[in-house]
Amino acid sequence: MPVETQETDLNDTQEGADALPFPFNQQTFCRYEPIEKTIDQARVLIVDNLLRNEGDLSDIAREEWGKDVSTHLKRERQIAELALQNIVSNVKRLVKEPHTRVAHVSSVADAVDEFKPDAIVLSGTLRDFDYYNPEILNIFSDFIHQTSLPVLGICGGHQLIGLSFGARVITLDSQEQSERRDNRVTEYQYRLVRIVKPDDPIFQDIDNPQSGIWQDYTREGRILRVWQNHGLQLDQVPTGFTLLATSYLCRNQMMVKRSEGQFGPVSSGKVFRRLEQEPHALGTSQRIPRRADSV
Numbered sequence: 001m002p003v004e005t006q007e008t009d010l011n012d013t014q015e016g017a018d019a020l021p022f023p024f025n026q027q028t029f030c031r032y033e034p035i036e037k038t039i040d041q042a043r044v045l046i047v048d049n050l051l052r053n054e055g056d057l058s059d060i061a062r063e064e065w066g067k068d069v070s071t072h073l074k075r076e077r078q079i080a081e082l083a084l085q086n087i088v089s090n091v092k093r094l095v096k097e098p099h100t101r102v103a104h105v106s107s108v109a110d111a112v113d114e115f116k117p118d119a120i121v122l123s124g125t126l127r128d129f130d131y132y133n134p135e136i137l138n139i140f141s142d143f144i145h146q147t148s149l150p151v152l153g154i155c156g157g158h159q160l161i162g163l164s165f166g167a168r169v170i171t172l173d174s175q176e177q178s179e180r181r182d183n184r185v186t187e188y189q190y191r192l193v194r195i196v197k198p199d200d201p202i203f204q205d206i207d208n209p210q211s212g213i214w215q216d217y218t219r220e221g222r223i224l225r226v227w228q229n230h231g232l233q234l235d236q237v238p239t240g241f242t243l244l245a246t247s248y249l250c251r252n253q254m255m256v257k258r259s260e261g262q263f264g265p266v267s268s269g270k271v272f273r274r275l276e277q278e279p280h281a282l283g284t285s286q287r288i289p290r291r292a293d294s295v
Helices: 059-094 105-115 134-146 156-164 216-221 272-276
Strands: 003-007 032-036 039-048 095-104 119-122 151-154 169-171 187-195 223-230 232-234 242-246 254-257 281-284
Touching (some): 039 059, 059 095, 095 105, 105 119, 105 134, 119 156, 151 156
Parallel strands (some): 039 095, 119 151, 151 281
Antiparallel strands (some): 003 032, 187 223, 187 242, 242 254
């Protein structure tokens, strides 16, 4: 089985780390992350959740951005390009014969009808959801309630799923989005999150000491180390979903909903292989951990 690896050539700091209790005695970086191409073929629709033009904006966005609308939209597209390229790259690293297509969230249903994907990945977002034209949010809500395809929601995609199922999107210190646009509390860079449902199929083989999929701190302490960059969270776990992982600042780090097929998650794509084995719906507030990914 071909295995692609990522290695980090850093000075050994293990001697000092060993004096600390678990999990603080772990390295502050991942020396080795196996990426196994266990999926032979997959058609993956990647959904662009970022804003494109003035038609995507709400009245609130137009009012707050004023004459700077074009500047903000240009930034949206720059970030979208990085984020979408990152997701496409990760799919190619996980699937032997990948077929991918990118579509905007406003046309997701049409893209599914035309492309006929096996799975869907929702990108992150850059702006607050009250900046979005409500019609876009309604279009996605209608789609996600009807689809039976497995869907993975990353960060803003995770929040969009929750929003569609009745949760509110608030700041990490529990304020409304409009109450604190700037200087928010954030989770940034690599952070530890705690698995609360280790028996969920998403975490298959987590207790297998021979498995190269899971890091030692995950097997020992039920901890995932993931790249994050967000200042928003869902205020609850929506009805019908199961909480899978949590953290100090953000209770709902990962959730899943299984009913007649629907979604899936997760951070570095280690669990993406599960999408081919069982249909499920899932959202994760973590981003695929690549430094170039700003969304």
